[in-house]
Amino acid sequence: MKKPYKKPEVGDIVEIVVNGKKENGRLLESYDRGVLLLKLDNGYNIGFKKEDISELKVVSTPPPTTADDGKLKLSGKKPIVDFYLTGGTISSKLDPKTGGNTWLIDGRELFKVYPEIFEMCDVRIKSPFMKASEDMSNKDWIRLAKLIGKSLNDDQVKGVIVSHGTDFLHYTASALGFMLGKLNKPVVLTYSQRSSDRGSSDSRLNLVCSAHAALSDIAEVILVGHANSDDDYCYMLQGNKVRKMHTSRRDTFRPINCKPFGKVNAEGKVETFRDFNKRNKNKVEVNAFFDDRVVLLKFYPGQNPEILDYYRKKGYKGIIIEMSGLGHVISEGKNNWIPKLKEVIGKGMFVYAAAQTIYGRLDPFVYSPGRKLQDIGVVFLGDMLSETAFVKLGWVLGKKEWRGSVSTKNKMLENVNGEFNKRLGLDEW
Amino acid sequence: MKKPYKKPEVGDIVEIVVNGKKENGRLLESYDRGVLLLKLDNGYNIGFKKEDISELKVVSTPPPTTADDGKLKLSGKKPIVDFYLTGGTISSKLDPKTGGNTWLIDGRELFKVYPEIFEMCDVRIKSPFMKASEDMSNKDWIRLAKLIGKSLNDDQVKGVIVSHGTDFLHYTASALGFMLGKLNKPVVLTYSQRSSDRGSSDSRLNLVCSAHAALSDIAEVILVGHANSDDDYCYMLQGNKVRKMHTSRRDTFRPINCKPFGKVNAEGKVETFRDFNKRNKNKVEVNAFFDDRVVLLKFYPGQNPEILDYYRKKGYKGIIIEMSGLGHVISEGKNNWIPKLKEVIGKGMFVYAAAQTIYGRLDPFVYSPGRKLQDIGVVFLGDMLSETAFVKLGWVLGKKEWRGSVSTKNKMLENVNGEFNKRLGLDEW
Numbered sequence: 001m002k003k004p005y006k007k008p009e010v011g012d013i014v015e016i017v018v019n020g021k022k023e024n025g026r027l028l029e030s031y032d033r034g035v036l037l038l039k040l041d042n043g044y045n046i047g048f049k050k051e052d053i054s055e056l057k058v059v060s061t062p063p064p065t066t067a068d069d070g071k072l073k074l075s076g077k078k079p080i081v082d083f084y085l086t087g088g089t090i091s092s093k094l095d096p097k098t099g100g101n102t103w104l105i106d107g108r109e110l111f112k113v114y115p116e117i118f119e120m121c122d123v124r125i126k127s128p129f130m131k132a133s134e135d136m137s138n139k140d141w142i143r144l145a146k147l148i149g150k151s152l153n154d155d156q157v158k159g160v161i162v163s164h165g166t167d168f169l170h171y172t173a174s175a176l177g178f179m180l181g182k183l184n185k186p187v188v189l190t191y192s193q194r195s196s197d198r199g200s201s202d203s204r205l206n207l208v209c210s211a212h213a214a215l216s217d218i219a220e221v222i223l224v225g226h227a228n229s230d231d232d233y234c235y236m237l238q239g240n241k242v243r244k245m246h247t248s249r250r251d252t253f254r255p256i257n258c259k260p261f262g263k264v265n266a267e268g269k270v271e272t273f274r275d276f277n278k279r280n281k282n283k284v285e286v287n288a289f290f291d292d293r294v295v296l297l298k299f300y301p302g303q304n305p306e307i308l309d310y311y312r313k314k315g316y317k318g319i320i321i322e323m324s325g326l327g328h329v330i331s332e333g334k335n336n337w338i339p340k341l342k343e344v345i346g347k348g349m350f351v352y353a354a355a356q357t358i359y360g361r362l363d364p365f366v367y368s369p370g371r372k373l374q375d376i377g378v379v380f381l382g383d384m385l386s387e388t389a390f391v392k393l394g395w396v397l398g399k400k401e402w403r404g405s406v407s408t409k410n411k412m413l414e415n416v417n418g419e420f421n422k423r424l425g426l427d428e429w
Numbered sequence: 430m431k432k433p434y435k436k437p438e439v440g441d442i443v444e445i446v447v448n449g450k451k452e453n454g455r456l457l458e459s460y461d462r463g464v465l466l467l468k469l470d471n472g473y474n475i476g477f478k479k480e481d482i483s484e485l486k487v488v489s490t491p492p493p494t495t496a497d498d499g500k501l502k503l504s505g506k507k508p509i510v511d512f513y514l515t516g517g518t519i520s521s522k523l524d525p526k527t528g529g530n531t532w533l534i535d536g537r538e539l540f541k542v543y544p545e546i547f548e549m550c551d552v553r554i555k556s557p558f559m560k561a562s563e564d565m566s567n568k569d570w571i572r573l574a575k576l577i578g579k580s581l582n583d584d585q586v587k588g589v590i591v592s593h594g595t596d597f598l599h600y601t602a603s604a605l606g607f608m609l610g611k612l613n614k615p616v617v618l619t620y621s622q623r624s625s626d627r628g629s630s631d632s633r634l635n636l637v638c639s640a641h642a643a644l645s646d647i648a649e650v651i652l653v654g655h656a657n658s659d660d661d662y663c664y665m666l667q668g669n670k671v672r673k674m675h676t677s678r679r680d681t682f683r684p685i686n687c688k689p690f691g692k693v694n695a696e697g698k699v700e701t702f703r704d705f706n707k708r709n710k711n712k713v714e715v716n717a718f719f720d721d722r723v724v725l726l727k728f729y730p731g732q733n734p735e736i737l738d739y740y741r742k743k744g745y746k747g748i749i750i751e752m753s754g755l756g757h758v759i760s761e762g763k764n765n766w767i768p769k770l771k772e773v774i775g776k777g778m779f780v781y782a783a784a785q786t787i788y789g790r791l792d793p794f795v796y797s798p799g800r801k802l803q804d805i806g807v808v809f810l811g812d813m814l815s816e817t818a819f820v821k822l823g824w825v826l827g828k829k830e831w832r833g834s835v836s837t838k839n840k841m842l843e844n845v846n847g848e849f850n851k852r853l854g855l856d857e858w
Contacts, residue, residue, distance in 0.1 A: 132796070134757040137731035137764070167753035171730050247755050247789030298727040298751070300819060301597050302566035310739050322727070324596035326676050328563040335566070358787075360676030367530060367561070390729060 008058050010112045014038070017055040018048050024059070028197070029112045037197075039115075042231070045201065074122040079158035081121040081214050082151035084144065085110065087130040088165025090192040090203050103130045113196045114204065117211045121158070126151075133165030133172065138290035138394060141172055145179035149286035152185050159186040159214030163207070166191045166244055166252060169223065173239030174391040177221040177417040181285035183277060188213045189239065190224045193250050202226055202250035205266055209234035212268040217279040218261055221417075226250040233265040236272075240388040240419045243358065256358060257383040258421045289398030291317065296390040298322040298356060299329055305340035308349070317397055318350035318408070320381075320389045327353045327362035327380050331369035338372055345377040350408055352379050352393060354386035361424060379409055384419045392419060437487050439541045443467070446484035447477050453488065457626070458541045466626075468544075471660070474630065503551040508587035510550040510643050511580040513573065514539065516559040517594025519621035519632050530624055532559045542625045543633065546640045550587070555580075562594030562601065567719035567823060570601055574608035578715035581614050588615040588643030592636070595620045595673055595681060598652065602668030603820040606650040606846040610714035612706060616650045617642045618668065622679050631655055631679035634695055638663035641697040646708040647690055650846075655679040662694040665701075669817040669848045672787065685787060686812040687850045718827030720746065725819040727751040727785060728758055734769035737778070746826055747779035747837070749810075749818045756782045756791035756809050760798035767801055774806040779837055781808050781822060783815035790853060808838055813848050821848060 008014050012027050016036070025038030028045060035047040036056075074080070085091050091103055093113070110125060111118055128143055144162070151157050164172060173189050180187065190210040192203035202225075210224045213236050221239035228251050237253055237260045246252040262272035293316045297307065311319060323329055329337035345351055353373065355362050361383040364370035374380065381389050389412075396402045396411045415422070437443050441456050445465070454467030457474060464476040465485075503509070514520050521530035522542070539554060540547055557572055573591070580586050593601060602618050609616065619639040621632035631654075639653045642665050650668035657680050666682055666689045675681040691701035722745045726736065740748060752758055758766035774780055782802065784791050790812040793799035803809065810818050818841075825831045825840045844851070 132757065132760075132798070134728075134730070134753045135759055135761050137762075165754075167757055168730050244754070244786050245788050247784050247786050247791060249789065252786065252789075292731055296727065296729040296732075298725065299563075300725040300816070301563070301600050302721055303725075306743075307739075310736075314735075324563045325594075325673070328561065328596055330564050331561075332564050333566075355676050357673050357676050357681065359674050360678065360681075362676060369561070387729070 008056060009061070011115050012061050013059040015055075015057050015059050016048065016053050018052050020054070023048070026115055039204070045198065074124070076122070078120065078122045079215055080156050081117075081123055081211065082148075082154075082157050082160050083110075083123045083125050084148065084160065084162040085125060085127040085130065086133075086136075086140075086144065086162060086164050088133055088163065088169075088191055089195050090163045090165075090190065090206070091130060092195045093197040114207050116204070116208050120208075120211045121215065131165070133168040136165075136168060136172065138175070138292050141175035141179065141391075142288040142290060144172070145176055145288040146286055148176065148187060149180060149284050149288070152180070152183070152187070152284045157185070159188065159216075161207075161210050161214050162187070162189045164189050164191055166193060168244075170239070170242050170244060170253070170385075171387055171391055173221055173223050173242065174385075174388045174419075175290075175395065177239045177419075178392060178395045179286060179288045180221065181287050182282040183219050183221070184280050184282040184284055186214050186216055186218050186279070187221045188224050189221070191253075193248055193252060202231070205231050206234060208266045209264045212264050212270065216264070216270050218272070219277045219279045220261060222261060223253055224264070225253045227260075227263055233263050235260040236262050236264055236270075238418060240391075240417055241385060241421065243385060243387065256385055257360070257424050258418075287395075287399070290394045291397035292394060293317045294390060294394040294397065295319040296322070296386060299324060299337075302335060303330070304335055305330070305337040308337075308340050308344045312344045312347060312349050316349070318352065318393045320352050320354050320386055320393060321378075322356040322386045323353045323362070324356050326366050327355070327364050327370050327373065328367070329369075329373070331372065338369070338376065341373070341378060342376040348405075350379075350393070350397075350405065351377065352381055352389055352412060354381050354384060354389045356386075358385070379412060381412070383421050383424050388419050392416070437485060438490070440544050441490050442488040444484075444486050444488050445477065445482050447481050449483070452477070455544060468633070474627065503553070505551070507549065507551045508644055509585050510552055510640065511577075511583075511586050511589050512539075512546075512552045512554050513577065513589065513591040514554060514556040514559065515562075515565075515569075515573065515591060515593050517562055517592065517598075517620055518624050519592045519594075519619065519635070520559060521624045522626040543636050545633070545637050549637075549640050550644065560594070562597040565594075565597060565601065567604070567721055570604035570608065570820075571717040571719060573601070574605055574717040575715055577605065577616060578609060578713050578717070581609070581612070581616070581713045586614070588617065588645075590636075590639050590643050591616070591618045593618050593620055595622060597673075599668070599671050599673060599682070599814075600816055600820055602650055602652050602671065603814075603817045603848075604719075604824065606669045606848075607821060607824045608715060608717045609650065610716050611711040612648050612650070613709050613711040613713055615643050615645055615647050615708070617653050618650070619653045620682075622677055622681060631660070634660050635663060637695045638693045641693050641699060645693070645699050647701070648706045648708045649690060651690060652682055653693070654682045656689075656692055662692050664689040665691050665693055665699075667847060669820075669846055670814060670850065672814060672816065685814055686789070686853050687847075716824075716828070719823045720826035721823060722746040723819060723823040723826065724748040725751070725815060728753060728766075731764060732759070733764055734759070734766040737766075737769050737773045741773045741776060741778050745778070747781065747822045749781050749783050749815055749822060751785040751815045752782045752791070753785050755795050756784070756793050756799050756802065757796070758798075758802070760801065767798070767805065770802070770807060771805040777834075779808075779822070779826075779834065780806065781810055781818055781841060783810050783813060783818045785815070787814070808841060810841065811849050812853050817848050821845070
């Protein structure tokens with residue numbers, strides 16, 4: 001390999017000649033010393049064996065983004081976006097020592113992998129914790145809501161991005177929607193299904209689209225991710241009406257019982273599909289509380305209703321039951337749930353019904369067992385996702401004023417953040 | 430209303446003049462004496478006020494299908510199909526007294542509502558029980574498997590249809606697939622989302638297509654139902670890779686992690702999409718057993734793993750956990766599931782992982798917690814649906830020879846009835 005005129009640095013746009021063929025791209029940090037890693041214009045990271053490279057020249061060098069102390073420097077000219085790194089695959093890179101994934105721990109590492117977003121905005125990196133999302137709890141949601149609330153109430157900040165693990169991202173999105181009242185700016189959550197340092201990672205499109213969404217006028221909690229398995233554009237999904245629906249596909253997050261807010265591509269073209277809360281001058285009200293004495297329970301055939309006793313005796317205050325069909329449980333024979341539900345409700349437990357089918361809306365009025373459930377005090381949550389219902393119930397019970405049986409029910413049935421879609425038609429999935 | 434020449438009877442093809450306009454259709458039993466109910470050629474049931482009808486004449490009368498004692502008479506010329514009425518919306522009709530749904534209790538009633546299938550085949554009606562599917566348990570699956578086994582081993586019988594409630598139809602379909610070994614003929618399960626006596630019920634297309642499927646060469650447990658929200662054709666879905674995905678849509682059953690066997694329309698045009706087990710001369714082996722000491726558990730954020738102790742102490746032998754992502758649970762902090770899983774596995778409980786995302790395939794090798802779960806003895810079930818896994822585990826534990834820890838695992842990982850799709854690609858949903 002010929003010596004280049006300028007020593008290329010991570011972030012430089014370079015041109016190389018590999019086996020006689022020219023390739024252009026941005027130089028990334030490579031974890032293999034024998035490989036030169038380029039991010040091509042199409043977003044793919046490709047590694048080239050150094051021995052195959054006959055020429056290498058620096059085409060351009062981005063303006064400096066790091067100060068002398070190694071910290072990221074703000075241009076002072078671009079819009080400020082607060083970027084919360086919380087962990088997950090998107091914040092991980094392959095550890096060459098173990099072969100497993102390890103965390104990208106600071107903004108400089110982030111810059112090395114995603115240089116584009118630093119050109120669009122002045123990114124202020126925050127990392128309150130680094131976790132896989134399945135390890136996160138309501139305490140993390142509360143911490144994040146408080147921090148993001150501060151960012152949103154900072155006049156300098158144009159929007160917020162949160163990078164997050166995929167597994168339970170929809171729970172965090174739902175929690176932030178309830179905890180950040182009177183939202184004034186976009187709060188964008190994003191992810192990747194393959195770690196960012198791998199070729200064909202989905203992170204680049206998701207992050208660039210997230211930056212565009214964070215600068216948009218959509219003042220909502222938005223989950224941004226691949227709309228399909230191509231790398232064309234992302235959906236902007238409503239945070240509490242979305243679910244991880246595939247173990248590995250990049251378009252794993254699907255809108256449930258509503259349309260996406262819209263779509264956005266890497267060039268920043270935003271197209272909206274429906275109404276949304278517009279960017280405004282509100283002061284965000286941070287309602288960051290949660291009572292973790294709540295349960296999410298999936299009902300299955302022949303299930304013994306004694307499980308309700310277990311949770312009541314353990315001190316749980318409320319339960320979301322994923323019922324079958326339009327809202328059913330066993331209503332005859334030895335495992336009849338109706339008497340047991342009546343009993344635990346009588347002893348002060350709050351019982352809510354959500355749809356096990358995921359899509360569609362509960363309706364207690366079609367069959368007599370549904371009517372009976374409603375008569376004994378089970379509250380039906382229409383088209384609200386069970387996961388959203390779980391988060392909402394913990395949130396509602398977390399506030400003293402909403403903790404009475406009537407006030408809890410009223411709050412659960414109030415459309416706080418679009419968790420009910422009254423306009424849902426039969427045709428929508 | 431003019432007196433017709435022949436007194437029209439239920440099942441007759443009639444022509445009426447309503448407010449000057451001609452309508453043709455098959456006369457159905459009407460539960461309102463002031464209304465004449467017709468099934469039009471497009472499958473819709475429409476009621477006309479008798480006072481608006483100026484003419485009524487019988488166009489044709491189907492050959493008699495009832496014997497003098499009121500029982501259905503077989504023609505002796507058409508293929509025999511055994512039809513199991515088990516309950517559900519498809520077997521219900523509106524009770525004019527209560528406004529609720531009540532059961533269609535015998536074959537004559539069925540004939541009044543679905544005359545078409547009696548023209549295609551000699552239908553032998555069986556009704557072992559009438560239940561909403563959420564009230565069914567493994568005892569009903571066993572009973573049904575034994576009865577259907579007899580039908581299938583009767584040389585006269587061409588195929589079997591089971592009409593069933595929608596809520597947990599996919600569980601029954603899965604159970605029959607495991608319990609009916611060496612399947613020789615089609616076993617078709619079908620349903621409706623609106624009761625059969627209502628205008629715009631989805632039952633007509635589902636039933637006619639089911640009859641065609643029952644006469645086809647596909648010797649599989651097939652779930653037949655609307656492929657989309659139109660009334661054009663039905664899918665023939667694999668019974669253990671299907672799930673009710675919408676509370677109310679007629680195309681609620683979706684194929685999960687595999688293609689449908691094919692599609693079929695009301696005219697009997699069958700188009701297959703993939704391999705299937707062909708009609709054959711096997712004697713069906715009825716393996717109708719189930720150990721109900723099995724649990725299906727959905728994992729959620731912050732969930733306390735003590736629930737595993739509860740089930741173990743209650744005497745449950747096996748548990749299917751719907752894990753997040755590629756197969757994860759909390760693996761740090763106070764609610765770390767790993768030590769508790771290790772403990773209950775050490776005490777003899779069988780723990781299996783299925784995908785909470787529904788779509789896709791588990792993979793314990795991508796992240797270290799997945800590898801750890803596998804190390805402590807959690808068995809990952811790939812792309813098998815959690816509902817299918819629950820049924821399969823109960824079935825496996827129901828047989829003494831398969832109850833040891835190694836034999837259970839081997840049987841759970843054996844592809845008994847196509848519950849694993851090894852060819853599943855990333856592109857399939």
